[in-house]
Amino acid sequence: MTGPGLFARPPEEIAPGAVHVPDWLGPAEQRALVESCRTWARPPAGLREVRLPGGGRMTVRQFGLGRHWFPYGYARTAVDGDGQPVKAMPPELAELGRRAVRAAYGQGAAQDPYDIALINYYDGDARMGMHKDRDERSAAPVVSLSLGDTCVFRFGNTETRTKPYTDVELHSGDLFVFGGPSRFAYHGVPRTLSGTAPPEAGLEGRLNITLRVSGL
Secondary structure (H helix, E strand, O other): OOOOOOOOOOOEEEEOOEEEEOOOOOHHHHHHHHHHHHHHOOOOOOOEEEEOOOOOEEEEEEEEEOOEEEOOEEEOEOOOOOOOEOOOOOHHHHHHHHHHHHHHHOOOOOOOOOOEEEEEEEOOOOOEEEEOOOOOOOOOOEEEEEEEOEEEEEEOOOOOOOOOOEEEEEOOOOEEEEOHHHOOOOEEEEEEEOOOOOHHHOOOOEEEEEEEOOOO
16 A cells, blocks of 8 residues: 555664654645645755766755755855855754654654755655765754655665665655664665645655755
């Protein structure tokens, strides 16, 4: 089943420090985030195709807030896009990151200021290969929010891109946080399930908002 079902999906620890919280964002909050992403994705320093060092291009399109990510670092301008200054990190996203960590780890969880948002757009053919989020100078947890189409999220181990890994379906509104022993685990998105977005999200395809602490 690829949408809200008859039975609640309880939070689950996928690996030590990696927590899936289903249905964390309600329909109104999802729709508001989608509309905000549409605004943030406009030029300057807007949604772009990411060019890889070997000459290829990622199938996922992306933009950043707070800082611009490029393979493999961060900049204040869209150095591999239009070269314009990156939009500021919205305070509401920084607060959302703090809320998310508390939802995953409990009220006593340590809090760091989230100062980067990387926002990825997946159409039906897009996917993300197994990789680590290791360009930050902070080991604070990564916060991942899903909007729109359901995807298969593959969460692996810290040593290799291959097994063991766990495949998790992330639906619109789901939260996934990974930190602690799993902060530098390999992860990716082998496929997106087209046409599964809830109508109230107002989105075709999938948006993934990842919130990070740069340590820069």
